[in-house]
Structure formats: C-alpha cells, structure tokens
Amino acid sequence: MDTERYRVRPGDKVRLSEWSTSDVETFNGAKSDGKEELERYNERLLDLQQMLYAEARHKVLVVLQGMDTAGKDGTIKHVFRTVNPLGVRAVNFRKPSTLELAHDYLWRVHQHTPSTGTIAIFNRSHYEDVLIVRVHGLVPTEQWEKRYAHICDFERMLADEGTTVIKFFLHISSDEQRDRLQERIDNPDKNWKFEHGDLSERLHWDAYQEAYEAVLNRTSTDAAPWYVVPSDRKWYRNLVVSRVLIRHLERLEMSYPDPPADLPDIQVE
Amino acid sequence: MDTERYRVRPGDKVRLSEWSTSDVETFNGAKSDGKEELERYNERLLDLQQMLYAEARHKVLVVLQGMDTAGKDGTIKHVFRTVNPLGVRAVNFRKPSTLELAHDYLWRVHQHTPSTGTIAIFNRSHYEDVLIVRVHGLVPTEQWEKRYAHICDFERMLADEGTTVIKFFLHISSDEQRDRLQERIDNPDKNWKFEHGDLSERLHWDAYQEAYEAVLNRTSTDAAPWYVVPSDRKWYRNLVVSRVLIRHLERLEMSYPDPPADLPDIQVE
Numbered sequence: 001m002d003t004e005r006y007r008v009r010p011g012d013k014v015r016l017s018e019w020s021t022s023d024v025e026t027f028n029g030a031k032s033d034g035k036e037e038l039e040r041y042n043e044r045l046l047d048l049q050q051m052l053y054a055e056a057r058h059k060v061l062v063v064l065q066g067m068d069t070a071g072k073d074g075t076i077k078h079v080f081r082t083v084n085p086l087g088v089r090a091v092n093f094r095k096p097s098t099l100e101l102a103h104d105y106l107w108r109v110h111q112h113t114p115s116t117g118t119i120a121i122f123n124r125s126h127y128e129d130v131l132i133v134r135v136h137g138l139v140p141t142e143q144w145e146k147r148y149a150h151i152c153d154f155e156r157m158l159a160d161e162g163t164t165v166i167k168f169f170l171h172i173s174s175d176e177q178r179d180r181l182q183e184r185i186d187n188p189d190k191n192w193k194f195e196h197g198d199l200s201e202r203l204h205w206d207a208y209q210e211a212y213e214a215v216l217n218r219t220s221t222d223a224a225p226w227y228v229v230p231s232d233r234k235w236y237r238n239l240v241v242s243r244v245l246i247r248h249l250e251r252l253e254m255s256y257p258d259p260p261a262d263l264p265d266i267q268v269e
Numbered sequence: 270m271d272t273e274r275y276r277v278r279p280g281d282k283v284r285l286s287e288w289s290t291s292d293v294e295t296f297n298g299a300k301s302d303g304k305e306e307l308e309r310y311n312e313r314l315l316d317l318q319q320m321l322y323a324e325a326r327h328k329v330l331v332v333l334q335g336m337d338t339a340g341k342d343g344t345i346k347h348v349f350r351t352v353n354p355l356g357v358r359a360v361n362f363r364k365p366s367t368l369e370l371a372h373d374y375l376w377r378v379h380q381h382t383p384s385t386g387t388i389a390i391f392n393r394s395h396y397e398d399v400l401i402v403r404v405h406g407l408v409p410t411e412q413w414e415k416r417y418a419h420i421c422d423f424e425r426m427l428a429d430e431g432t433t434v435i436k437f438f439l440h441i442s443s444d445e446q447r448d449r450l451q452e453r454i455d456n457p458d459k460n461w462k463f464e465h466g467d468l469s470e471r472l473h474w475d476a477y478q479e480a481y482e483a484v485l486n487r488t489s490t491d492a493a494p495w496y497v498v499p500s501d502r503k504w505y506r507n508l509v510v511s512r513v514l515i516r517h518l519e520r521l522e523m524s525y526p527d528p529p530a531d532l533p534d535i536q537v538e
Binding site: 059102104105106107110113115116117143146150153154156158160161163 | 328373376380382384385386415419426427429432
C-alpha cells in the first residue's frame with residue numbers, strides 16, 4: 001500500500017471536496033482480504049511497539065481528528081487492539097473543564113504527551129481549539145488566528161525533543177455521517193453513542209470542513225504531517241492508519257538494547 | 270524609580286561585565302529608606318494581586334534566575350511577603366526527575382504555569398535547559414541550540430493566551446558569590462543552605478555568564494522581557510523586582526468586577 005498520497009505536503013492547498021472519502025485504491029484486494037491484512041498489520045505494530053518500549057528512546061504521538069461519527073473510537077479499537085497497554089495510552093479530550101479553561105489551550109494536551117518508549121493517542125486534541133472554537137466563535141478571531149502558528153511551534157518542539165508526531169484526519173462524506181447518525185438512533189446497541197448535540201453540529205458541516213481545510217493547509221509540516229484518510233469504508237480506514245503508523249515506526253530504525261556483555265556466562269542459581 | 274534601564278531590549282547584545290551588579294542609582298535614598306519604600310511596594314503589590322484574583326482575567330508568570338546565592342529565595346520571601354497564598358504559587362524547579370526527563374523539557378514547567386487570576390513564581394525554570402545543560406553538555410549542542418527558539422515560541426503563546434510573563438536575572442559579582450558561600454560555611458544558621466556542589470559549579474562561573482548572555486540576547490522579547498537586576502545589595506534588588514512587577518500589573522488596567530445591579534436593594538435576613 002502506498003499511503004503517501006494521503007499525506008498533506010507543506011504548502012498544499014487542500015480542498016476537501018477533492019479528496020476522496022471512499023477511495024480503496026491503494027489496497028489490492030476485497031474487504032475480506034483487507035481484514036486479513038489488518039491482522040498482519042496488528043502483529044507488525046505490536047512488534048514495533050514492543051521495541052519502542054524496550055529501547056525507551058523515542059516517543060510517539062498520534063492525533064486523531066474527524067467529524068462526528070468519522071470513526072476515531074473505532075480506529076483506536078481496531079488499529080491498536082494488539083498493543084501492550086503498558087506502553088500505549090489513549091486520551092479523550094472532551095469539553096474543557098473549568099480548570100483547563102483557566103489555562104492556555106495547550107496546557108491540557110501537553111500534560112498527556114508521551115514519555116520515552118510510549119505511544120500516546122489523542123482522541124480529539126488541541127486542534128479543537130481551531131475547530132469547534134472557530135466554528136462557534138468561542139474566542140475572538142484574532143485569538144484563534146494565532147493558534148495555527150502556536151501549534152506548529154509546539155509540535156516542532158516536540159519533534160526536536162524526540163517525539164514522532166503523526167496526525168490523521170478521518171475523512172467521511174456528509175451522506176455517510178447521516179447514515180451513521182441514523183444507525184445510532186435505529187440500532188439499540190448504538191443508542192448509547194447518540195447525542196442530540198451531534199444533530200445541531202451537523203448543521204455546521206460546511207463551516208467545519210472549512211475549518212479542517214485551514215488546519216490541513218496551515219499545520220501539516222515535515223515535523224508533524226497530516227494524513228487525510230478516506231474513512232467511509234472502515235476496513236480501509238483501519239488499513240491506511242495502520243500502514244502509515246508502521247512506516248513511521250520503521251523509519252525510527254529501532255533495536256532492542258544490547259544485553260550485558262557477560263550475559264551468556266550468567267547462571268541463575 | 271525608573272527600572273526601564275534594567276530591561277533587555279530585543280536585539281540588545283548584552284555583555285554582563287558591562288551591567289552593574291551593585292548599582293543603586295535609580296533609588297533616591299539610603300538603605301534604610303529603601304526598606305521603608307519596600308513596605309509601601311509590598312502593600313501596593315497586595316492591592317494589585319487582590320484585584321488580579323477578583324477579576325480572574327489575567328495570568329502572571331514571574332521567572333527568577335541567577336547564579337547560586339544570587340538571592341532567588343530571598344527575593345520571593347521579601348517581594349511577595351504580603352500577598353495572598355490563594356492567588357500566588359511559588360514553584361521550585363530542581364534536578365529533573367526520571368519522569369520529567371522522559372518528556373520534553375517544557376513539559377514540567379507548562380504544568381505549573383498560572384491559571385487566570387493567579388501569579389506563578391518560577392524559582393529556576395525552563396531556562397536551566399539552556400544553562401546547566403549547556404555548561405555541562407548534558408544534551409548535544411544541536412539539541413539545546415534549538416531551545417532558544419522553542420522558548421520564545423512557548424512564551425509568545427502564553428502571552429497570546431493571556432499570560433503576562435516577566436523574567437528577572439539576579440545579577441551578582443563573583444566576589445559577592447564568594448562572600449555569600451563563605452557565609453553559608455561560617456554562619457551556623459546558614460549551614461543548611463550549603464552544598465558541596467555549589468563550589469564545583471562556581472568553577473564554571475565564566476561559562477555560566479556566557480550561557481546567561483545567550484539567554485538574555487536571544488529570549489528577551491516584548492512578550493516576555495528579561496530584566497537584569499543589580500543584586501549585590503539585597504534591599505535594592507527587592508526594590509527593583511517589586512517596582513517592575515507593580516508596573517506590569519498596573520498596565521493590565523484591572524478593576525474589580527461590577528457588583529450585581531440589585532446589590533444595594535438586597536437585605537440579608
């Protein structure tokens with residue numbers, strides 16, 4: 001799979017309407033083949049994550065963003081189902097608390113950035129502070145306008161200090177969102193996921209797409225690239241995210257630490 | 270007192286040997302007058318801090334740096350002796366813990382940045398990561414070299430998001446440090462402050478002065494200015510720090526929140 005086509009290059013002018021939500025082209029096979037392939041990716045990701053943990057040299061930050069129902073939770077569940085929780089932490093960023101709002105918007109996310117040897121997965125992130133905040137005008141324009149630069153600076157600093165930052169925008173169509181919301185209403189097993197707020201947010205679809213375009217155009221850097229993942233087909237979305245992660249981890253050229261020189265001579269009594 | 274002469278302007282090329290450590294010129298009076306003046310400053314600072322707390326709109330970060338014995342602890346004690354601890358928090362940054370070292374160097378300081386309505390005082394800070402780290406080569410040059418830019422970016426973000434950042438370098442002479450270290454050895458009441466490590470650090474005096482010059486030249490911005498405070502005379506040091514703080518707080522043009530419109534009519538039964 002060549003997933004490079006989904007990466008937003010610095011300087012790109014992304015128009016989301018031109019990026020497919022249902023592309024499955026880079027995988028040569030049907031959905032059932034894709035699910036088998038995912039199992040192989042899961043195993044490979046586990047190998048790499050174990051080495052990351054053992055070597056304890058690098059840090060990895062995965063950012064997941066997308067419209068409601070885009071599949072952030074499902075991606076975490078399926079892509080990371082094999083990894084060792086000791087070395088992986090998923091963090092949900094919900095509506096900020098009073099304490100969080102009393103600090104700058106990067107305060108709460110910085111606390112949860114990964115330590116050496118670990119992967120942190122952000123389910124939503126500091127990008128909400130230029131998404132929902134922008135769409136609903138929660139702070140003045142001149143304040144959120146400066147945040148794109150802050151965010152690039154922040155992620156640059158994380159990268160300089162040893163963190164691999166990888167960001168995924170799970171891209172779905174408006175029709176797909178409608179179907180998934182309806183499913184949450186119609187299917188009793190999914191009722192718990194339904195929130196009235198999702199319906200009112202859906203009315204701002206175009207404003208959100210525009211806000212995401214600004215994010216993709218202004219914050220996809222070499223240090224912290226964005227990938228626009230076609231996400232109408234869940235199995236394909238999982239494959240793309242897995243493949244990108246694996247590629248980034250492989251580039252770290254990790255190895256297990258050398259054993260003590262006298263190891264072969266040690267006899268446990 | 271005109272304390273502007275102690276501010277490092279962006280673009281200045283500071284040579285510390287040209288900045289006085291014993292200047293008392295901006296105060297018109299003797300040491301005993303200075304001590305009386307400090308009491309008036311203490312009261313004024315309390316008034317401003319109460320309003321900061323009541324208004325809960327601004328955040329204030331005070332960074333204190335200086336060579337060993339420069340008087341960071343003493344400054345906190347004397348300048349802030351009247352303020353309400355509910356709204357002021359002093360944070361010591363000592364040798365980083367294992368957990369702290371497993372994250373980027375801004376991680377531990379970001380957590381302690383002030384919330385709205387409060388003042389945080391950093392006793393040492395993220396600047397140690399371009400001071401002791403540089404002098405002792407604790408990370409490669411190409412890594413600490415990038416930190417000056419990170420730090421400017423970080424403080425710029427804090428300022429954009431409503432934090433007033435004020436930084437003080439407490440400037441003492443090498444002779445003054447020698448006398449103060451000797452005093453810690455000779456005076457039983459001060460023995461608890463003595464550490465052998467201070468003597469070995471003193472051998473790196475010139476390297477530290479050079480590292481401080483780089484800090485002052487590269488990180489004094491309009492958003493987060495440095496002040497080089499003559500600190501051989503403790504009473505004068507306290508006056509300068511107090512005066513600068515008061516000026517910055519006054520510029521915030523704070524006021525107490527308006528009472529509810531019906532307040533005069535309310536009768537407590």
